[in-house]
Amino acid sequence: MQLRAQYPRLVLYAPSIGLPAQTLHATVSGLLPPYAATFYVIRPDSTVLVFSHMATTNSFDFGANEAGDVYFGVSQVGSWQAQAVISGTPSNLVAWEVLWLPVHVTR
Numbered sequence: 001m002q003l004r005a006q007y008p009r010l011v012l013y014a015p016s017i018g019l020p021a022q023t024l025h026a027t028v029s030g031l032l033p034p035y036a037a038t039f040y041v042i043r044p045d046s047t048v049l050v051f052s053h054m055a056t057t058n059s060f061d062f063g064a065n066e067a068g069d070v071y072f073g074v075s076q077v078g079s080w081q082a083q084a085v086i087s088g089t090p091s092n093l094v095a096w097e098v099l100w101l102p103v104h105v106t107r
Helices: none
Strands: 002-005 009-011 024-027 035-042 048-055 059-062 078-086 094-099
Touching: 002 078, 002 094, 024 078, 035 059, 048 059
Parallel strands: 009 094
Antiparallel strands: 002 024, 024 059, 035 048, 035 078, 078 094
8 A cells, every 4th residue: 555645745724724734645556445444644743643434446535524624634833644554554654744834914
C-alpha cells in the first residue's frame, strides 16, 4: 500500500479562509477490494487520531469528508504524519507541515 499526502504544506485552519485541508491518496496493490483501512494521523502534539475507512477501489482518497472533520490535518501548527494499515500491512509514512501565516490587509 502506498500513501501520499496531497499537500506538503498547509495553512492553519485553512478551510476558514477558503483553502484546502489535507487529503491522503492511497493506492493498494496485491489485495482484492473491498478494503478496510485504518488511518493513523499523528498531530504535532503527538496525539494519534485513528480513522476507519472502507474502500471499494484500489485507489482512493481520505480527507476532510471521510474523517468527518473540516479541519482534517490543519488544526495545529507543526509537523503532521500519517500512515494507513490494510489487512495488517502498513503503508509508508507521509508527512506535511502546517504553518500559521498572518493575514495582511491593505486599505
